[in-house]
Amino acid sequence: MKKKYSFKGHKNDLSGVLALPKDKPKAYVLYAHCFTCGKNFTASSRISREMVKLGYAVFRFDYTGLGESEGDFSDTNFSTNVADLIAAAGFMRDNFQAPQLLIGHSLGGTAILKAASAIAESKAVVCLSSPAHTEHITHLFSSSMDEIQSKGQAKIQLAGRDFIIKKQFIDDLTNQNTVHIRKLNKALLVMHSPKDGGVDIEEAEKIYTKAQHPKSFVSLDDANHLLSRNSDIKYATSIIDAWVQKFI
Numbered sequence: 646m647k648k649k650y651s652f653k654g655h656k657n658d659l660s661g662v663l664a665l666p667k668d669k670p671k672a673y674v675l676y677a678h679c680f681t682c683g684k685n686f687t688a689s690s691r692i693s694r695e696m697v698k699l700g701y702a703v704f705r706f707d708y709t710g711l712g713e714s715e716g717d718f719s720d721t722n723f724s725t726n727v728a729d730l731i732a733a734a735g736f737m738r739d740n741f742q743a744p745q746l747l748i749g750h751s752l753g754g755t756a757i758l759k760a761a762s763a764i765a766e767s768k769a770v771v772c773l774s775s776p777a778h779t780e781h782i783t784h785l786f787s788s789s790m791d792e793i794q795s796k797g798q799a800k801i802q803l804a805g806r807d808f809i810i811k812k813q814f815i816d817d818l819t820n821q822n823t824v825h826i827r828k829l830n831k832a833l834l835v836m837h838s839p840k841d842g843g844v845d846i847e848e849a850e851k852i853y854t855k856a857q858h859p860k861s862f863v864s865l866d867d868a869n870h871l872l873s874r875n876s877d878i879k880y881a882t883s884i885i886d887a888w889v890q891k892f893i
Contacts, residue, residue, distance in 0.1 A: 652706075652736040655728030660684070660713035661706030663741065664693050670702035672893045675734055675744035675764070677726075677753030678705065679774075679871070680782060681803050683712035688750055688872045692773075695882040696748075704744070706733050719798065719809035722817035723756065723779045730760040738766070745893050748885070751775055751844065751870065752782060758852070759825055769832040769892045771885055774870050776844045777851035779821040786810055826855040832892040833860040836881055843870030861888060 646665045651658050662684055674696055678689045684705040693703040708729050710718030737744055743766035749757030754775025761770050776782060783790070789799040789810070798811040833856045837849035853862050863884050868877035 650736070650740075652732065654709050654714065654716070654732045655725050657709050657714065657716035659706050659709065659715070659729060659733070661704055661733060661736070662693075664697045664703045664705075666697050666700050666702065668700065670742075671700040672702070672745040672889070673737060673742045674701050674703045674746045674748055675730065675737060675757075675767075676703055676705040677730055677747070677749035677757045677760075678708070679751035679753050681711065681718075681806070681808060682750070682753075683707045685712060688878065691875055691878045692748065692750070692872075692882060695878055696885070699882060699886045701746070701886075702741070704733065704737055704741075719811055719814075722814045723752070723759075723821060724817050726752075726756045727759045730756055731763045734760070734764040734767075743767075745769070746885075746889055747771070749773065749775060750872070752779070755779055758829065759821075761829060761831055762825060767831060769834070769889050770829065771834045771836065771889075772849070772852060773836050773872065773881060774838065774841055774844055774849075774865070774868075775835075775852065776848040777826070777855070778823055778848075779818040781844065781848060783815060783818055786815065790815070823851070823855055826852060827857060829856055832889075834885065834888050835860070835862045836865050836884070837862075838865035838868040838870075840867050841865075841870045859892070863888075 707714035709716035747757045748771045750773045754772030792799040
């Protein structure tokens with residue numbers, strides 16, 4: 646069963662979907678999508694579907710300015726994504742149940758690591774194909790960096806769509822740190838493919854090394870960065886299900 650919701654993000658109203666299993670959920674999950682992807686992106690919907698099949702309730706939503714959520718994407722940044730995640734957890738807490746499991750894909754995993762400390766009820770965090778530091782994604786804008794610095798913004802094409810990237814977005818990425826990973830104080834599962842063409846597996850190593858125990862690392866073998874094959878998502882979610890039951 647799926648139901649759409651509108652809730653207040655860090656500034657604007659955001660669009661979310663709660664997917665429920667047939668029986669009482671093992672736990673409630675908050676899912677963070679990849680950079681510019683949205684709640685209906687292929688990986689987002691498939692991960693949600695598989696986790697629901699395994700007995701979890703999954704809440705996913707569009708960040709400000711993406712998908713069906715209100716706001717201007719060009720005015721957002723990594724920090725606003727984190728604030729939106731914290732707001733989503735608050736909405737879950739007030740209306741269903743606070744998330745015990747946090748899952749993030751790509752930059753969504755980086756954001757969920759940062760948001761985790763503000764979600765006291767969460768017991769476990771999963772990062773799928775995530776960079777350790779936000780600055781890692783600035784390579785996506787390398788060809789337009791001079792224009793961004795001189796004019797304050799530039800139009801960037803990502804996955805066939807145009808986005809306005811402002812200097813404040815770049816500044817926010819470069820001003821982040823990774824101190825929160827060592828202070829996570831929650832179980833952590835890092836999942837990454839050595840053949841990931843979007844984020845090098847060394848980024849997963851950095852996350853894993855910085856984190857305290859309990860922590861685990863699972864290779865996604867030959868999966869691509871966007872987890873476009875359903876078989877890779879089925880594998881990843883089956884591992885998440887087996888792993889997280891020790892902590893929830």
